[in-house]
Amino acid sequence: xxxxxxxxxxxxxxxxxxxxxxxxxxxxxxxxxxxxxxxxxxxxxxxxxxxxxxxxxxxxxxxxxxxxxxxxxxxxxxxxxxxxxxxxxxxxxxxxxxxxxxxxxxxxxxxxxxxxxxxxxxxxxxxxxxxxxxxxxxxxxxxxxxxxxxxxxxxxxxxxxxxxxxxxxxxxxxxxx
Numbered sequence: 001x002x003x004x005x006x007x008x009x010x011x012x013x014x015x016x017x018x019x020x021x022x023x024x025x026x027x028x029x030x031x032x033x034x035x036x037x038x039x040x041x042x043x044x045x046x047x048x049x050x051x052x053x054x055x056x057x058x059x060x061x062x063x064x065x066x067x068x069x070x071x072x073x074x075x076x077x078x079x080x081x082x083x084x085x086x087x088x089x090x091x092x093x094x095x096x097x098x099x100x101x102x103x104x105x106x107x108x109x110x111x112x113x114x115x116x117x118x119x120x121x122x123x124x125x126x127x128x129x130x131x132x133x134x135x136x137x138x139x140x141x142x143x144x145x146x147x148x149x150x151x152x153x154x155x156x157x158x159x160x161x162x163x164x165x166x167x168x169x170x171x172x173x174x175x176x177x
Contacts, residue, residue: 005049006049008038008046008047008048009046009047009052010044010045010046010047011025011026011037011044011045011047014047014052014055017052018055018056018059020059025055028055028058031069031073032054032058032072032073032076034054034076034081035051035054035055035058036051037051050081050085053085053088053089054081054084054085056085056088056089057081057084057085057086057087057088057089058072058084058088059088060087060088061075061084061087061088072084082094
C-alpha cells in the first residue's frame with residue numbers, strides 16, 4: 001500500500017527513497033538547521049514532504065554537483081530553501097521566479113562561482129602566490145613540457161587543483177593521526 005504524496009515519512013522510508021543511510025540524515029540535521037523533522041514519542045522522526053524535497057536538494061548539491069557541506073550551508077543561507085529545492089528538481093521556472101522576486105531586496109540567488117570555496121576540487125589558492133611553478137598571475141607562466149608535448153594553461157590549472165586537493169587530504173589525515 002502506497003502512501004499519499006502529502007503523508008509524513010519515517011526516516012527509513014526517506015533513507016530508502018534518497019538511497020542514503022539513516023545516520024547520514026541524522027548527521028545532516030546537525031549541519032542544516034533548515035531540516036526539522038517532526039519528532040514523536042521515543043524520538044521517532046517524521047519527515048514532511050517539504051523536508052524530503054529539501055533533503056533531495058541537499059543530496060543533489062552534495063553528491064551530484066560536488067558541493068561541500070559548508071558550500072550548501074552558504075547556498076541555503078543566501079538563497080533559501082525553495083531555491084535549493086528548485087535546483088534539485090531542475091525547475092528552471094521556479095529558480096527564475098525566485099531570482100526575480102529577490103532581485104529587489106538582496107543579491108541575486110546563484111550557484112557559487114569558482115572563486116568561492118563551495119565546490120569540492122576548487123582550491124583556495126593565494127592569487128599572488130606560486131606553488132611548484134603553478135599559480136601566479138598566469139600570464140608569465142611558461143608552457144611546461146613533459147617530453148611528449150606541452151601542458152597548456154587549462155591542464156596546469158587542473159593539475160594545480162589536484163595538487164591542492166591532495167595537500168588538503170594530507171592535512172586532514174595528519175590531523176587525525
